[in-house]
Amino acid sequence: MHMYPHNVWYVAALAREISATPLARRILGERLVLFRTASGNPVALADRCPHRQLPLSRGRVLGEHIQCGYHGAQFDAAGRCRLVPGQSEIPDHAAVRSCPVRERHGFIWIWMGDADLAAAADPAPICSFLDRGNWGTLDAYIHIACNYELINDNLADITHTEFVHPTTLGNESMRAARGELAPESSSIPRFEANLVDGGMNFRLSLTGTRPAPSFENAYRRVRGLKAGLALDFQLEFSFRAPAFWLFSPTAMKSGTPAAEGVSTSGLILITPEDRTSSHYFHKICQSYAPEVEAETRYWLDETCRAFDEDKVVLEAQQRNLECDAGDASAPVSFRGDWMGFQVRKLVRAMLAAESGQPRLLESGAAR
Ligand code: FES
Ligand SMILES: [Fe+2]
Structure with a gap:
């Protein structure tokens, strides 16, 4: 059985915690980077660059993208790599997981489970x-x-x-x-x-x-x-x-x-x-x-x-x-x-x- 339910909207952050400064946070055991793009949209991506695994939270937000702090690759809100400095082609698998997020009632809500089920569920x-x-x-x-x-x-x-x-x-x-x-x-x-x-x-x-x-x-x-x-x-x-x-x-x-x-x-x-x-x-x-x-x-x-x-x-x-952990005695x-x-x-x-x-x-x- 799972350790925690996944197909539910959890709170990832207070809305005021999310800005153009990337925030590293683990949720359900997964390392994520949370940030707000220039258009104000909250984004949650896996906190690991697919190039050499630097946490993306060590990078910076540029407009609608986050730029990795190691070799400058840029990723959009969907987690797709959009730019690799110094080369025109972008490898097909250059992407990170993007989790659905919603902003409501002063909280940033996140869906860590099956993304296809997120739209039908009420976040709050x-x-x-x-x-x-x-x-x-x-x-x-x-x-x-x-x-x-x-x-x-x-x-x-x-x-x-x-x-x-x-x-x-x-x-x-x-x-x-x-x-x-x-x-x-x-x-x-x-x-x-x-x-x-x-x-x-x-x-x-x-x-x-x-x-x-x-x-x-x-x-x-x-x-x-x-x-x-x-x-x-x-x-x-x-x-x-x-x-x-x-x-x-x-x-x-x-x-x-x-x-x-x-x-x-x-x-x-x-x-x-x-x-x-x-x-x-x-x-x-x-x-x-x-x-x-x-x-x-x-x-x-x-x-x-x-x-x-x-x-x-x-x-x-x-x-x-x-x-x-090894003590089998039942709690009172x-x-x-x-x-x-x-x-x-x-x-x-x-x-x-x-x-x-x-x-x-x-x-x-x-x-
Ligand atoms: S580790 Fe991110 S671009 Fe190289
Ligand atoms: Fe209490």
Whole structure:
């Protein structure tokens, strides 16, 4: 079975990362060069000149071409060699792989699988909410040295937030995701999870509680909150295989509608770099004060702090998994892991659906 699904649009880069300066990035184990031509089009080519294998990312963009930094051969956006300095004929096989790319919602999306299937697939269904309403958005990129499925486990399990993010996104109220009352909670937690085509939707509702610090502080600042007053808290998230997440938390005064609360939406879009490392793209979106950049910046800062805390945990986990590769002992499971199991099943189903395409097979196994 493949290590990661190929026939899906992944995020290759934040749109603002791509310019006339070539960017080297590995995606699904393949070395690519990403750049923007003079006409503004993003391009993704194999990062290896077919002449003497210098990475094309060591070259420079000239108009609609990229020029190799060794002997000056030029390649167009389709990967065809268009010019060899000092000779008029161009060898037939002088070409590099070109991957389909699209620019949408502030991301550069890339298709690493069967190119014939790319046109019919939607690059960013999980981002479609951005087409409706007015949003203030900011984005960021983190490199995390762990397998992408460890990140899925992390995002599917909000019970870790109490321990990893106690100053931002977590507190004991998140124990409700295990169906357990938090010590200070005054209500029965309600949660529901529904499998949908290619993913899962989840919703957690708490009444009369103390949301985690980032949410409580935001509500206090934006709507005003008397000390000690309880809030209602609602968390919705959507997962779409293989590794796309949309989180929408809302803090509101107890008994009032969510529209009167403070709500954000956070996209987390993971692209495997290889078996043991991942690209983590995230975008924070808020519509309660879309024109106030300080509000959007607040959420970006809070989430960046929290995700850096996740990075420390995830990379330490991966290192342990690597050095215990021969240890056959089965990991212990807790009740909070059940959503992670559902997510792994959805990814397995996607991988199984692709397993009939041997030319995409890679060696090794996902952890
Ligand atoms: S290595 Fe690229 S032109 Fe020679
Ligand atoms: Fe986390």
